[in-house]
Amino acid sequence: MKELELTQPISWLDGVDPRTGRIIQEGHPQKGQSIAGKVLRIPHSSGSTVGAYTFFALKEYGTAPAKIILRKADSVTISAELAGIPVEIEGSKEVKLDAEVPEEFRRFLEREASIVGAEEFVKVRSVHVSGVSYATIGDWGRKWLSKISEGVMVSVTATSNPAGMDILNWREMGVPDDFAEGQLEIVEHLTRMGVIPSLTCTPYLAGNLPRRGEHISWGESSAVAFANSIIGARTNREGGVKTIVSAVTGLTPKYGMHLDENRSPDLKVEVDSKGWSYLDYTLLGYLTGEESPSSVPCYTVTGDLDDLKGLGAGGAASGSIEMFDLGSCLVDMTLRFSHADLEELRERMSSFEGGTDLVAIGCPHLSLNQLREISLELSGRKVKVPFWLYTSRAALAQLPKPMLTSLERAGVKVWADTCMVVSPLERMGIRKVTTNSAKAAKYLRSLRGLEVELLRIKEIVERYTSPS
Ligand code: F3S
Secondary structure, three states: OOEEEOOOOEOOOOOEEOOOOEEOOOOOOOOOOEOOOOEEEEOOEOOOHHHHHHHHHHHHOOOOOOEEEEOOOOHHHHHHHHHOOOEEEOOOOOOOOOOOOOHHHHHHHHHHHHHHOOOOEEEOOEEEEOOOOHHHHHHHHHHHHHHHOOOOOOOOEEEEOOEOOOOOOHHHHOOOHHHHHHHHHHHHHHHHOOOEOOOOOOHHHOOOOOOOOOEOEEOOHHHHHHHHHHHOOEOOEOOHHHHHHHHHHOEEEOOHHHOHHHOOOOEEEEOOOOOOOHHHHHHHHHHHHHHOOOOOEEEOOOOOHHHHHHHHHHHHHHOOOOOOEEOOOOOOOEEEOOHHHHHHHHHHHOOOOOOOOEEEEEEEEEOHHHHHHHHHHOOOEEEOOOEEEEEOHHHHHHOOHHHHHHHHHOOEEEEEOEOOOOOOHHHHOOOEEEEOOHHHHHHHHHOOOOEEEEOOHHHHHHHHEEEO
């Protein structure tokens, strides 16, 4: 059987075209090569946890690899087992799970534990399910959830990631009917299993707030970074499919970020964050993820919780950074980034300047505080182009009415349940999007095929609004 060795991590969500089995990840050394039918050796995966659903698509199109051999365990890639693609790590041994759980899920958990070399399982306090948008999991995900949801219920608190549309106002958004039908069905399957339709990538701001030290099993790479780094809970970057397994069984193998020895910084990142805007934090995370994709960095930055949310999202999008620390640390390796480095990345990720179709802000979802700041920034102004903000239903419900009215008076739309990346913008007549998040910029280009302009919020306000 033919073998293919990938010399860099692969992003399953947008790095492989399931229709052809070819690698399409920008800058990947093996770009253009096919993984179909091959024994695929990879270091580990990078980027979004929703990529776990790509394995079903590869199977459906007959382009799946015959086997995947991992150098480093990662839950996203191990999810391929549930789609019937064998995954191995050299030298792994068998582990047995002694618990009453559905047979298919027992086999998966035992397989995962043996692949990663875990000797036991831990009970998880909560789960955050990723892979909720019809735009990312498609019909293969919809079918799997339909089958699974018939016979199982979640056994722990389980929240869900954003859907592909505002569940209440999708018509107003311009979402096509056929998409809405698929999306509503997916949410229905999840709800039937007992998953809370929080539909946000900031579950920690929407009622799913673990305690420090608690074991959890979360998908959504930005929320994973936040949970490990800021909350102090313990989770690996779980694949979307695996989050369903953990939600039902309440279990996960004890390895990776669940163990003390993997939670210490191994890289120092020096920057001067004086005067930074939200975009700069996302760029810093992204640069670090590019340079050192599986590190636990300690950053010499100061910033508020929203800035750190953006920092984590950036590092988890370009790399697979699951945890970071703040302040100084004693390690052998140091990276230094200057303002010019961030600016170079901003330019590299931007493909146009001026004349956008849509300003889209809220990756990860905006907090109440950020909504307030943007509303102040826009006070006395009127937008010149469609200007959309994305937040959670939980934050939107708490937004004081005068603030919402003032945003609406400026011409801004505030959507809940969804975001610019997981909604089908390309089917809604949008070609060019302006945003202030490196993660959004990456996926708007690679997943949605759109042109991107990456700017700081002040620049966006200057360019796309005028005094009212
Ligand atoms: Fe959240 Fe969408 Fe960004 S899910 S992290 S807003 S890509």
